[in-house]
Amino acid sequence: MATATLVPAGAGDPRDAVVxxxxxxxxxxxxxxxxxxxAGLVMIFLLAALALAAPLVAPYAPNAQPDIIALKNAAPSxxxxxxxxxxxxxxxxxxxxxxxxxxxxxxxSVMVAATVGTAYGAIAGYAGGAVDTAMMRLVDALxxxxxxxxxxxxxxxxxxxLGVVGLILMLGLTGWFGVSxxxxxxxxxxxxxxxxxxxRALGASHARIVALHILPQVISPVLVAATLAVxxxxxxxxxxxYLGVGVQxxxxxxxxIFHDGMNSLASSWWVSLFAGVALVITVLAVNxxxxxxREALNARQLPAx
Numbered sequence: 001m002a003t004a005t006l007v008p009a010g011a012g013d014p015r016d017a018v019v020x021x022x023x024x025x026x027x028x029x030x031x032x033x034x035x036x037x038x039a040g041l042v043m044i045f046l047l048a049a050l051a052l053a054a055p056l057v058a059p060y061a062p063n064a065q066p067d068i069i070a071l072k073n074a075a076p077s078x079x080x081x082x083x084x085x086x087x088x089x090x091x092x093x094x095x096x097x098x099x100x101x102x103x104x105x106x107x108x109s110v111m112v113a114a115t116v117g118t119a120y121g122a123i124a125g126y127a128g129g130a131v132d133t134a135m136m137r138l139v140d141a142l143x144x145x146x147x148x149x150x151x152x153x154x155x156x157x158x159x160x161x162l163g164v165v166g167l168i169l170m171l172g173l174t175g176w177f178g179v180s181x182x183x184x185x186x187x188x189x190x191x192x193x194x195x196x197x198x199x200r201a202l203g204a205s206h207a208r209i210v211a212l213h214i215l216p217q218v219i220s221p222v223l224v225a226a227t228l229a230v231x232x233x234x235x236x237x238x239x240x241x242y243l244g245v246g247v248q249x250x251x252x253x254x255x256x257i258f259h260d261g262m263n264s265l266a267s268s269w270w271v272s273l274f275a276g277v278a279l280v281i282t283v284l285a286v287n288x289x290x291x292x293x294r295e296a297l298n299a300r301q302l303p304a305x
Contacts, residue, residue, distance in 0.1 A: 030296035037292020043285035051099035060090040062097040063250055073268040083270040085260050091271055094252045095278055101253040105168050106233040112172025114226045117179025125187030126210050143177050155245035171233055186218040220297040227293055231286040254279050
């Protein structure tokens with residue numbers, strides 16, 4: 001029986017890290033060795049933990065206005081480390097609570113987009129022929145529409161009553177087009193493999209072949225694409241909220257905090273600054289993880305030696 005053998009830590013090729021181990025274990029080991037990816041992953045976990053524990057760690061209530069006259073646009077201090085906004089609300093508290101909204105919208109909308117795109121692309125790629133042609137022409141037509149303009153138009157039609165759940169669905173249902181094309185090409189390649197032909201010869205149904213034999217082969221690229229999409233969605237949500245068609249009061253997101261600070265940027269620069277820093281750090285962390293995943297999963301697909 002083959003046993004896993006660890007090689008010295010200085011080995012350069014990730015596939016040499018664990019000889020005889022499962023491919024996913026090799027990928028996890030390669031990801032663990034990537035310091036940049038691990039730093040990004042730790043940052044994301046810290047932000048997620050901070051968002052989940054917001055009621056416990058935030059110094060004030062998110063919409064508390066203790067003194068709208070004396071504490072209006074107060075500079076950073078010990079009592080308010082990130083200062084206050086024009087309504088005397090604590091900026092640090094609002095950024096912590098805003099992480100809940102911004103991260104939830106980003107991750108949940110990407111899950112919706114990845115699920116819809118994977119299902120659509122798998123059906124098109126496996127069916128082939130006229131079905132594939134018709135489905136892909138629809139995707140081409142949708143891709144020809146600028147996504148940001150489409151989002152603004154849809155959000156404007158709802159007249160600011162979209163809500164957080166509606167925003168998640170809107171971002172998810174307009175973000176699956178690229179994923180579907182990726183999955184379709186991978187499924188078309190995988191359906192000609194010998195193991196698919198063998199499963200079909202044994203009488204497996206089309207649904208079983210797609211679910212158990214083909215989709216596991218496309219998980220890696222979809223996972224990388226979805227991770228990259230999280231950073232893009234965070235920026236898009238912030239942009240929509242800044243334009244007034246995203247997250248609406250009383251909810252606070254990093255985009256709405258940034259927007260509030262722009263109204264008095266010269267006198268209270270700290271409001272927009274700290275919200276912008278939170279956005280930059282989060283997007284950078286997500287991109288670091290995505291790059292690490294891409295390298296690790298490429299290593300996983302290398303043949304064992």
